[in-house]
Amino acid sequence: MNIPNMEPRRIQLVYWGYAEGKAGMHIPPHAHSCWQTHFTLSGSCRLRTDEGDFLLHDQDMIFLAPGVRHTLTYPESYLCYSCKFQADLFGLPPVIHSPGSKFTRGVIQTVKTILETSFPSRFFGVPEGTMILPGDHYQLLMEYFLTGVLATFRQARMEQSPVIARIHQLIETQGKPFFSVAEAAEACGCSRNHFSLLVRKETGMSARNYLNCLRLECARKLLLHTDQNIGEIALQLGFSSPFHFSDFFKRMSGVSPLRFRKSGKE
Incomplete structure (x- = not known):
């Protein structure tokens, strides 16, 4: 999807x-x-x-x-x-x-x-x-x-930044965010260092943090707007296990995926 x-x-x-x-x-x-x-x-x-x-x-x-x-x-x-x-x-x-x-x-x-x-x-x-x-x-x-x-x-x-626009276009096309800086840089036709510099300039964030934020936002949307279970969401977003996904989500947002889903639907 x-x-x-x-x-x-x-x-x-x-x-x-x-x-x-x-x-x-x-x-x-x-x-x-x-x-x-x-x-x-x-x-x-x-x-x-x-x-x-x-x-x-x-x-x-x-x-x-x-x-x-x-x-x-x-x-x-x-x-x-x-x-x-x-x-x-x-x-x-x-x-x-x-x-x-x-x-x-x-x-x-x-x-x-x-x-x-x-x-x-x-x-x-x-x-x-x-x-x-x-x-x-x-x-x-x-x-x-x-x-x-x-x-x-x-x-x-985004319209003024070809790199940022390209990242979002590719995420929509492939249905999941990039998991590594190297992968995102290659998809945008940049070296890793050049990609990181461009992202820092456009967003004020490191490339790693920016990609993590994109991944977190994708996870939030899937938790709130689909009936997929935690394992299915973890797999779609490229995590090796539901445990690693839950650990990432809690570290980034401060709450577990299940608690976020429950609070968002109350």
């Missing part, structure tokens, strides 16, 4: 609010344990990372992956919507900067509409922002929307 295209799973929002910087303010180097995004509403902000320097203006968007150290400097007063979220994302660089455009204006307007129509009004204007609690549900529409925005970035990146 062919495995469907691997899109990002729905994100889980953990924080939302307004982020404001006053002219001349400087925030020293720091990093977050989750993804963070800024949707710029007004003013400007200089954000410095190891991936590069970015000057954010009105209607710009930026996404920062977990662990990306950055500093913030405000040449003038700055205001943005800010969200932090957990997500299993791959195929995306650690920093995604989208300058102001018709697309970003549409995204920011939609974010504004969702916030104003489905988020509790009592939390607006809270200086420290608002944490999402385990029992909250008002954020679901925003989570699905941001998942779609990230899927759009991912698709655009």
